[in-house]
Amino acid sequence: MPEPAHSAQRLTTLDARPSCLATIEAVVAGERADVTCRGEFDIGAQALQSELYAVLDRSATGVDLDLGGVGFCDCGGLNLLLDLRREALAQGKTVTVQAYSRAVGRLLDLTGARELFVTEDSGNFDAPAAEPLADSEEQPQPIDVDQELRLEVDQLRRAMRTRPAIDVARGIVMATFGLSAEDAWTVLVTASQNTNTKMHHLAEDLMGAVHGDPVPERVQQQMAAAVAKVRETAATPSDDGAQREARLD
Known part of the structure; x- marks a missing residue:
C-alpha cells in the first residue's frame, strides 16, 4: 500500500537554519548600549538580530559594538551589522564599532563598509581590538540622515x-x-x-x-x-x- 501522505513532512528538516556560533553581551550605560560580540559572525548569527534590536530599543542614542572577540566574519555577519545600522537610522540613532578583530577589519575594508560605522563621537576607528576606544564625554551630534543614506547608497552601488x-x-x-x-x-x-x-x-x-x-x-x-x-x-x-x-x- 502507498505510504500515507503525511510521511513527506519529514522533508521540512531540510529547512533548518545554521547554528548560531556567536554570542553578545549588552550593557546599557547612560544614553548608549555597549555590546560585546564573540564567536563567528556568519549566516547563523542572524539568530541574534531580534536580541540586537531589543538592545537598540533600550538605548537612547544607539549602540557601540566591541567586535574584538569575533574570530570569523563573512557576508552573513556583515549583513547583520548593516541591518542593525539601518534600524538605528530609522530610529534616529547610531551604531558604531569601537573595537574589532583582524578578520572583521579586513572584511570592512574589502567591502568599503568601514566608514558606515564611524561617527564624530566614535574616535579613532583604527584602535586595536584589545584596547577599546575611550567613551567620549561630549554630547552626541545630530545625525545627518540624508548624508548617511547617500553614503550607504554609494556603497551598495x-x-x-x-x-x-x-x-x-x-x-x-x-x-x-x-x-x-x-x-x-x-x-x-x-x-x-x-x-x-x-x-x-x-x-x-x-x-x-x-x-x-x-x-x-x-x-x-x-x-x-x-x-x-x-x-x-x-x-x-x-x-x-x-x-x-x-x-x-
Missing part, C-alpha cells in the same frame, strides 16, 4: 557593480576544486584577506585565468592554502578531489 564578477569567481573555484558554494566563498575571503587584495580584484584575476592569463604567484599560494584548509575542516578524505593540485596556472 559599488557592491552591485562588483558582485557579478565575484559570483563568477566563486563558480570558478567550485568547478576547479570541487567545493560547495559556501566553501568556495570561504576560500575567496581567506585568499583576499591573506593577500590584502580587494575581493573584486581577486575575482578579476581568477576570471583572467580561465582565458589563459597568469595568476600572481602570491594569489596562487594563498588559494592553495585556503583550499587545503577548507578540505581539512570538511574532513572528507574519501573525496577524490582532495588530491587535486590547488594551483591556477
Whole structure:
C-alpha cells in the first residue's frame, strides 16, 4: 500500500537554519548600549538580530559594538551589522564599532563598509581590538540622515557593480576544486584577506585565468592554502578531489 501522505513532512528538516556560533553581551550605560560580540559572525548569527534590536530599543542614542572577540566574519555577519545600522537610522540613532578583530577589519575594508560605522563621537576607528576606544564625554551630534543614506547608497552601488564578477569567481573555484558554494566563498575571503587584495580584484584575476592569463604567484599560494584548509575542516578524505593540485596556472 502507498505510504500515507503525511510521511513527506519529514522533508521540512531540510529547512533548518545554521547554528548560531556567536554570542553578545549588552550593557546599557547612560544614553548608549555597549555590546560585546564573540564567536563567528556568519549566516547563523542572524539568530541574534531580534536580541540586537531589543538592545537598540533600550538605548537612547544607539549602540557601540566591541567586535574584538569575533574570530570569523563573512557576508552573513556583515549583513547583520548593516541591518542593525539601518534600524538605528530609522530610529534616529547610531551604531558604531569601537573595537574589532583582524578578520572583521579586513572584511570592512574589502567591502568599503568601514566608514558606515564611524561617527564624530566614535574616535579613532583604527584602535586595536584589545584596547577599546575611550567613551567620549561630549554630547552626541545630530545625525545627518540624508548624508548617511547617500553614503550607504554609494556603497551598495559599488557592491552591485562588483558582485557579478565575484559570483563568477566563486563558480570558478567550485568547478576547479570541487567545493560547495559556501566553501568556495570561504576560500575567496581567506585568499583576499591573506593577500590584502580587494575581493573584486581577486575575482578579476581568477576570471583572467580561465582565458589563459597568469595568476600572481602570491594569489596562487594563498588559494592553495585556503583550499587545503577548507578540505581539512570538511574532513572528507574519501573525496577524490582532495588530491587535486590547488594551483591556477
